[in-house]
Amino acid sequence: MSSNKNxxxxxLKNTAVASSLFIVPRHVLGGDGFxxxxxxxxxxxxxxxxxxxxxxxxxxxxKYANIVALCDAHPNxxxxxxxxxxxxxxxxxxxxxxxxxKNNDIDAVIVTTPDHTHANIAEFAxxxxxxxxxxxxxxxxxxxxxxxxxxxxxxxxxxQMGNQGSSNPDQKLIQKWIKDGKIGKVDSVDGWTxxxxxPQGVNISKPDSSKKPEGMDWDLWVGPEKxxxxxxxxxxxxxxxxxxxxxxxxxDMGCHLMDVPIKAxxxxxxxxxxxxxxxxPYVRSYTPADVSNSAVPASSIVTYRFNPSKLxxxxxxxxxxxxxxRPSQPDQIKEDIGxxxxxxxxxxxxxxxxxxxxxxxxxxxxxxxEKGQFDGIPENSFNHYSSWVEAMVDGYGSVKHKNLNSxxxxxxxxxxxxxxxxxxVRSGLLKRSPRSNVYIGRKRLDYDSKNMVIxxxxxxxxxxxxxxxKGWELNI
Numbered sequence: 322m323s324s325n326k327n328x329x330x331x332x333l334k335n336t337a338v339a340s341s342l343f344i345v346p347r348h349v350l351g352g353d354g355f356x357x358x359x360x361x362x363x364x365x366x367x368x369x370x371x372x373x374x375x376x377x378x379x380x381x382x383x384k385y386a387n388i389v390a391l392c393d394a395h396p397n398x399x400x401x402x403x404x405x406x407x408x409x410x411x412x413x414x415x416x417x418x419x420x421x422x423k424n425n426d427i428d429a430v431i432v433t434t435p436d437h438t439h440a441n442i443a444e445f446a447x448x449x450x451x452x453x454x455x456x457x458x459x460x461x462x463x464x465x466x467x468x469x470x471x472x473x474x475x476x477x478x479x480x481q482m483g484n485q486g487s488s489n490p491d492q493k494l495i496q497k498w499i500k501d502g503k504i505g506k507v508d509s510v511d512g513w514t515x516x517x518x519x520p521q522g523v524n525i526s527k528p529d530s531s532k533k534p535e536g537m538d539w540d541l542w543v544g545p546e547k548x549x550x551x552x553x554x555x556x557x558x559x560x561x562x563x564x565x566x567x568x569x570x571x572x573d574m575g576c577h578l579m580d581v582p583i584k585a586x587x588x589x590x591x592x593x594x595x596x597x598x599x600x601x602p603y604v605r606s607y608t609p610a611d612v613s614n615s616a617v618p619a620s621s622i623v624t625y626r627f628n629p630s631k632l633x634x635x636x637x638x639x640x641x642x643x644x645x646x647r648p649s650q651p652d653q654i655k656e657d658i659g660x661x662x663x664x665x666x667x668x669x670x671x672x673x674x675x676x677x678x679x680x681x682x683x684x685x686x687x688x689x690x691e692k693g694q695f696d697g698i699p700e701n702s703f704n705h706y707s708s709w710v711e712a713m714v715d716g717y718g719s720v721k722h723k724n725l726n727s728x729x730x731x732x733x734x735x736x737x738x739x740x741x742x743x744x745x746v747r748s749g750l751l752k753r754s755p756r757s758n759v760y761i762g763r764k765r766l767d768y769d770s771k772n773m774v775i776x777x778x779x780x781x782x783x784x785x786x787x788x789x790x791k792g793w794e795l796n797i
Contacts, residue, residue: 356384362713365390365424366431367417367442370400370557372456373433376483377404379702380431380454383710390427392420395537398557415538417442421449428452429713437566438544440465444795447476452713456483457576458568459729459736463773464786466740468797470733477717481709481725482732484576486677488703491693495672495681496585499632503683504667506635510582513642515660516570521562522599522619524612526554545793562617568743569617570643574661575739581663581678587630588637589734595765596745597622599644614750620644623742641742653687741768748781
């Protein structure tokens with residue numbers, strides 16, 4: 322909350338203690354369940370399409386939240402119009418910078434924009450002491466994730482990343498199974514997804530400003546990336562398949578799926594990563610399609626290796642698969658493993674779960690011996706949004722703040738691990754020369770996680786960060 326609101330609340334509390342005989346209870350003035358405006362969090366939403374609508378609406382479902390401002394670079398889009406109609410009293414802006422600087426009522430900002438602008442918007446808000454909720458992945462690259470983690474701590478703001486499954490109580494159950502030694506030491510984990518469900522492994526469209534939607538601020542949408550003119554087909558969803566804007570299938574689903582084993586096994590310290598990626602399809606004999614390196618490959622396998630942790634006293638190999646690839650069916654599990662999920666292999670058994678930590682199951686000797694309670698995401702999203710709002714009400718450092726399941730102190734390191742995989746994928750696209758068939762980066766990359774450096778292939782380090790357009794640089 323803002324310092325003025327905190328001061329006002331502290332004054333009211335102290336006055337109530339000193340003069341309790343003269344204070345009329347608030348519920349008498351406003352009725353049962355009444356919450357004074359001073360006890361609510363004023364929230365603004367940036368990015369109003371699809372998931373943006375959901376993020377704003379689910380946050381507003383908290384009795385402590387008040388939506389005061391909305392922002393989108395494309396004001397005439399259906400999603401923007403729909404959410405503005407739902408919250409007609411909220412002020413609308415096109416530029417998030419204008420919104421945050423002009424609307425002094427804003428306490429917190431929700432960021433649901435393409436991956437490449439997450440860090441810029443979150444930084445702008447946090448530097449102005451606004452709490453933030455940022456969709457997954459937290460950022461576009463590894464160094465941005467580390468930066469936002471440190472900035473949130475420095476600014477003492479309450480944060481949450483939009484991976485709702487992190488608040489799933491069944492994750493605690495999986496962690497308990499590991500802690501209790503139900504499957505013994507773990508040395509390998511598989512994770513997979515059916516993504517992409519958007520164009521991927523194909524060339525980006527050529528710029529055509531004549532096709533830009535009316536009223537859209539394309540320069541603002543592009544943000545830190547070069548603006549070469551409006552590119553059809555990116556907005557509002559298909560940007561995910563291009564490195565300049567998105568982070569592919571791994572970025573999209575990694576923070577949902579990998580969240581489970583990272584927390585349960587303490588997998589925060591990868592010492593290497595390597596990728597196997599799909600080659601371009603051949604349009605005729607000996608002639609592969611000419612697809613730019615700006616496109617995310619259609620499918621990939623990424624292998625991480627982790628040092629032992631306090632939660633698991635052995636090295637772990639984590640294998641990620643996307644684009645329709647999936648692990649072999651384990652002998653211990655009779656039912657089909659599905660389109661996406663996690664398999665944790667131990668000495669004594671296997672733990673499995675689906676996206677968001679749902680359908681958690683414990684197998685011992687080929688028998689299902691215990692399972693979680695959730696088969697999907699409930700309507701309240703495991704209270705992921707409301708817990709963020711209530712943590713803001715109680716303040717930075719409060720018990721509710723410390724109990725958040727995806728504050729940046731947790732979400733930042735998880736995003737670093739996830740996005741490190743993309744460093745290996747992108748390195749795998751590097752050739753000795755443009756006309757060469759020799760790929761120089763298709764190797765195991767040794768990683769110094771403390772210093773965020775690939776130690777055995779310097780060209781890979783460029784993918785730990787990005788080049789920023791002038792005026793859009795971060796204070797990293």
